[in-house]
Amino acid sequence: MKLSEDHNIDREILLEAERLFYTYEGESTPALNGLSLTIKRGKKIACMGANGSGKSTFFLCCNGIYTPSSGSLYLSGRPVGRTKKDLLMLRRKVGIVFQDPDRQLFAASVRQEISFGPLNLGFSEEETRRRVDAVMEELGITAYAHKPVHALSGGQKKLVSIADILVMEPELIILDEPAAALDPFYTEMVHQITRRITERGITVMMATHDVNYAYEWADEIILFDEGRILRQGHPAGLFSDHALLKKTHLTPPMLLTVFHQLQSRNLIREKSPAPRNMEELKSRLTSPPDTQEQNGFPASPPDTQEQNSCLAQQEELSI
Amino acid sequence: MIIIDRLCYCSKLRYVNAGEKSAFTVLTLAACILSRSCAVALFVLAATGVLTVYKGGLPLFRYLKLMSMPAAFLLLGTAAIFINISKVPLGAFAFSAGSYYITGSFQGLRQGAELILTALAGISCLYFLSLSTPVTDILTVLKRLHVPALILELMLLIYRYIFVMLKLAEDITVSQHARLGNRNLAASRKSFAAMVSSIFILSIRRSGQLYDALESRCYNGTLRVLPEDHPAKASEVFCIAVFELFLYLAVIFLKLSGGMP
Ligand SMILES: Nc1ncnc2c1ncn2[C@@H]1O[C@H](COP(=O)(O)OP(=O)(O)OP(=O)(O)O)[C@@H](O)[C@H]1O
Numbered sequence A: 001m002k003l004s005e006d007h008n009i010d011r012e013i014l015l016e017a018e019r020l021f022y023t024y025e026g027e028s029t030p031a032l033n034g035l036s037l038t039i040k041r042g043k044k045i046a047c048m049g050a051n052g053s054g055k056s057t058f059f060l061c062c063n064g065i066y067t068p069s070s071g072s073l074y075l076s077g078r079p080v081g082r083t084k085k086d087l088l089m090l091r092r093k094v095g096i097v098f099q100d101p102d103r104q105l106f107a108a109s110v111r112q113e114i115s116f117g118p119l120n121l122g123f124s125e126e127e128t129r130r131r132v133d134a135v136m137e138e139l140g141i142t143a144y145a146h147k148p149v150h151a152l153s154g155g156q157k158k159l160v161s162i163a164d165i166l167v168m169e170p171e172l173i174i175l176d177e178p179a180a181a182l183d184p185f186y187t188e189m190v191h192q193i194t195r196r197i198t199e200r201g202i203t204v205m206m207a208t209h210d211v212n213y214a215y216e217w218a219d220e221i222i223l224f225d226e227g228r229i230l231r232q233g234h235p236a237g238l239f240s241d242h243a244l245l246k247k248t249h250l251t252p253p254m255l256l257t258v259f260h261q262l263q264s265r266n267l268i269r270e271k272s273p274a275p276r277n278m279e280e281l282k283s284r285l286t287s288p289p290d291t292q293e294q295n296g297f298p299a300s301p302p303d304t305q306e307q308n309s310c311l312a313q314q315e316e317l318s319i
Numbered sequence B: 001m002i003i004i005d006r007l008c009y010c011s012k013l014r015y016v017n018a019g020e021k022s023a024f025t026v027l028t029l030a031a032c033i034l035s036r037s038c039a040v041a042l043f044v045l046a047a048t049g050v051l052t053v054y055k056g057g058l059p060l061f062r063y064l065k066l067m068s069m070p071a072a073f074l075l076l077g078t079a080a081i082f083i084n085i086s087k088v089p090l091g092a093f094a095f096s097a098g099s100y101y102i103t104g105s106f107q108g109l110r111q112g113a114e115l116i117l118t119a120l121a122g123i124s125c126l127y128f129l130s131l132s133t134p135v136t137d138i139l140t141v142l143k144r145l146h147v148p149a150l151i152l153e154l155m156l157l158i159y160r161y162i163f164v165m166l167k168l169a170e171d172i173t174v175s176q177h178a179r180l181g182n183r184n185l186a187a188s189r190k191s192f193a194a195m196v197s198s199i200f201i202l203s204i205r206r207s208g209q210l211y212d213a214l215e216s217r218c219y220n221g222t223l224r225v226l227p228e229d230h231p232a233k234a235s236e237v238f239c240i241a242v243f244e245l246f247l248y249l250a251v252i253f254l255k256l257s258g259g260m261p
């Protein structure tokens, strides 16, 4: 096969989808409508797009749960067939953390739940036990190793469902809206775990509706629209395209809006690239001429006031 | 059932080898049923009570409350043995009601008491097991006994999904109440029917989704999980053996002395 030989050359590419079509049984419109994309090794990728744009459906195709009616999938350059061996290889390399933990967790105790994957991969009980313990230690869930799954809170269940996949050590971890229905504490925890997963060299693909988080976290944003990829690119460029955002029910991230407002009022140093987080934004502000403290009280120079009012204005705008 | 599940995870006997606990339960239960004697039943009641409350750390009032449910049921069930309606008064007690007597014989009283006590003792054995051993541990024991994997997997999934479905039912009920779905009898009947049918549909959908999730973790037809194993202790095994030996000797002695009809 000519194509797959070409693919072999690019070791950067982990997963590639080529014109995938998928229609749910009894539906008239396809959920995946000629979707093509490439996923590079080691990247942090955010999948965004309106409800029903096909993100979850695509994820299940990535893992061989759904068989696309046409189109092909390449894993590290090799086409993935429908044979048992190919599917097993795909599922070993690509793990999905489902959106609803109750949909994923089947076992009665946390330890047993996490042990399911490694045992299926053919590890001995000894090795499985070691891996399960290590993952539980890493995610800080050792304390409820012997608890029944139904006695856990939503956030704890989420951590267990991440551990389920992490313990199998896949090359690509797909998180389907990991922070949905989590409180700020567990949201932050999941974000931290995501960061650590990436540091270990695992590629992470995440569906999320949180534009602010996606903007800050992702190396690459993939915009889904009606079963296709509308755009795949760097967050700053993509989120500056308002027509595009409108089409996919997204709003620009707060940080970027504030940045553009400040820029238009010449409060930002000339030609600085868009900041990715609050720290970067702060460092790009032009230092106001007289911000020295007077009599121990911080001065409020007109510039800062203007910045504040500009921020306030921005908030009104976004409301 | 839910409360029992919650309590068993707090039991101090939880990490005792499940095989030991199951063997104790089955043997003691069999002794109760075989002997059918008040003495044995009372002895077993005391022993399991001490084990569950004192050794297991279950609050006494909880245990009594749990025991009182089957006890009330047993009393009602055995009323027919205690109480006769007859034209002649019997030995134990008699109240006249017109030309008939509501009455009972000593024989009937003793039979009733035996039945209740034996049944209660049996229940206390099962309570001992279920208040100290999580379902997963029992499944591990059953697996050791070579119960077919299919049955064990079904038990595991049913156990897990009882809680998912209960939560679903609760959520639906709350949302129905919030919209006055129970404002009168007709409405609540309708709401209940709607809930049952939607749970049925949801559970079918859930099973499909669960299968997908299992497959995504390389499911190949058998649900393999790590066994929940806690090593058996020689001292505990010894205690159980002595207890059972004593119990069975007592049962045999009572049978041989022929006191029990
Ligand atoms: N089980 C199903 N049966 C029939 N149609 C489905 C099913 N699941 C999804 N669909 C349809 O497929 C399309 C894509 O849905 P999908 O769940 O992939 O979207 P999504 O991008 O994950 O949305 P969300 O952001 O809401 O999670 C939608 O039109 C949806 O209605």
Ligand SMILES: [Mg+2]
Residues within 6 Å of the ligand: A055, A056, A057, A176, A207
């Ligand atoms: Mg989805």
